[in-house]
Amino acid sequence: MKHDAIVIGAGPAGLLAANEIAKRGYSVKVLEEHERVGEPDHCAGLLSTSGLKRLGIHLPQDVIQNTVAGARIYSPAGHSILIERGKREANVVDRKKFDSWLASRAIDSGAIVTTQTKVKGFVRNQDRIQSVSVDNEEQYARAFVIAEGSRCRLSGSIELPVVQRASKYPAFQYEVSGVDIEENMVEMFYGKRIAPGFFAWIIPLGENRARIGLAARSKSKIRLDALIHNHSIISERMKGARIDRSLGGIVLVGMPISKMTIENVVAVGDTAGIVKATTGGGVILGGMTARVAGKIVAEALSADESIAKSLSHYNKKCKAMVFNELRMMHLAQIALTSLDDKGLDSVVKDASAKGLLDVVKKEGDMDLQGNVIKRLLKDPRMILTGLRAIRYINPFL
Ligand SMILES: Cc1cc2nc3c(=O)[nH]c(=O)nc-3n(C[C@H](O)[C@H](O)[C@H](O)COP(=O)(O)OP(=O)(O)OC[C@H]3O[C@@H](n4cnc5c(N)ncnc54)[C@H](O)[C@@H]3O)c2cc1C
Incomplete structure (x- = not known):
């Protein structure tokens, strides 16, 4: 037929x-x-x-496990910014x-x-x-x-x-119960030592359950296990937690x-x-x-x-x-992962001090991020932030 x-x-x-x-x-x-x-x-x-x-x-x-209002983003030294955009910014399915x-x-x-x-x-x-x-x-x-x-x-x-192949990063994720987390906030952890090239995440599922995962240029499982045991915030969240299941996969960054x-x-x-x-x-x-x-x-x-x-x-x-959108996101990804840990700390600190978060809160879109990235790139406060951070470009990408 x-x-x-x-x-x-x-x-x-x-x-x-x-x-x-x-x-x-x-x-x-x-x-x-x-x-x-x-x-x-x-x-x-x-x-x-x-x-x-x-x-x-x-x-x-029955497909929706939880809804979240935004994300808390952590720099390597543990400085954080909160991007909160409404009660139902995203669904966890x-x-x-x-x-x-x-x-x-x-x-x-x-x-x-x-x-x-x-x-x-x-x-x-x-x-x-x-x-x-x-x-x-x-x-x-x-x-x-x-x-x-x-x-x-x-x-x-x-x-x-x-x-x-260079755009494919290995990812690893656990589903856990008994975690101590904010039930409506995603958490993202950046850092060259934490997850070079990408980040680690905790996504709440409700009732003290969560998905905790990490993607990086290499060794995603080893890095994730290390964070669960040693990272000051993540290990605290995971104290007494139980791993229910695990999965691996590939995330694309190109x-x-x-x-x-x-x-x-x-x-x-x-x-x-x-x-x-x-x-x-x-x-x-x-x-x-x-x-x-x-x-x-x-x-x-x-x-x-x-x-x-x-x-x-x-x-x-x-x-x-979508190509312009994807190009801007790709540029932002390259810029972020070019910074070493001090550079990321400096961006996170500046973003809250200089009021840049208001632009993200007002104009951000979880999927079509191109406009807000363009808008930020033209903002003199962002240019200053970028200039401060540029000192920390990581020569060993
Ligand atoms: C750990 C991790 C977390 C992620 N989190 C998110 C997230 O929170 N939000 C988000 O939007 N994206 C997320 N992604 C990315 C997302 O999973 C993918 O972008 C999405 O699944 C792509 O959908 P797709 O239909 O293109 O491919 P897939 O979902 O991969 O589907 C491809 C299908 O094709 C089948 N197949 C392959 N080869 C053959 C064959 N030869 N014959 C028959 N069948 C075949 C496979 O079995 C599979 O079912 C994540 C990825 C990973 C690895």
Whole structure:
């Protein structure tokens, strides 16, 4: 049987794209290698309330584990700033339930979701891909969406650009109970010695439970374990806590791939590198652009011009939609991780003393951070802060 479209990967990006294709009346099949959608999970589950609205999603209550009002950010020496922006700035979701809810929604729209089905490769016929190989058979479609996550094995096999290895940082996370934390505040810990290149986090789940995790250029688990035992604030939070489960994964910190379509194939989500470099969050922006990809696939299926030509419009649309934002976040990430610990302390101290936090509180957006970063870069107080911190550029990035 030939489908209009095949989506590879039942993560949020694949499922959101599939939903858009299916609800326009096209036959679409989602192929997922694991036994159950959403498992194993690899996420902290922090999704902004505004971002979910942008995805057109109204979540059922059982998917939401907690809501948070903002974040407390700690410098290496323990100075902190509080960014609080309303009671329900973000939701903490159960990613397994979130993904399976997205799958049910896509199925309701007419998509077929098949689990335990690993796509091994693409099969080409002259100038386009005609099918994917699965077990001992081929599955045919007119268009394909690659939503395989950050591995980029399939996208690399058909000469799409892939997310660079240098942009992939290992992450490790525990789910813990019996922690002593603020129940509605995320905590983020920066520092070259704590988590070079990224940060550690504590995300409250309610009822003294939390996700505590860390991503860095290397050794994420070893670094996280060290923080739990030795960090003055984190070890205090974790005193008497119990580790219920652990998970590992990859966070992306670079720019998206330069070209997201080839022939009758489009890459979405982590596969396309559409992730906020400042936080590694990919569900919202990856999801927003995956929805656009789904609409463009549907248009391409009925267009007079070739599918390849119609799909290529996605590159332009996606770039116009999020590339400037992602570029600013990437720059901010490079600037932050270029500083050594004294530089980070100086930025955190200055940010509260000079009133820069008011700009973030007033104009910040958890997902579209480009505007506030641009605004800060033009603010004389930020320029001063930057000049003070620049002395601490870390020569051993
Ligand atoms: C520790 C950690 C914490 C994070 N926290 C957050 C957060 O708080 N908020 C946020 O927005 N983002 C967060 N992220 C990032 C977020 O998890 C990703 O950006 C998001 O999952 C990307 O969605 P996706 O659909 O592109 O890919 P994925 O969610 O990775 O889905 C890809 C799917 O494709 C399937 N697949 C792969 N290859 C094949 C194949 N050959 N055949 C069939 N199926 C295949 C996989 O099994 C998987 O189900 C975090 C990441 C990590 C590692």
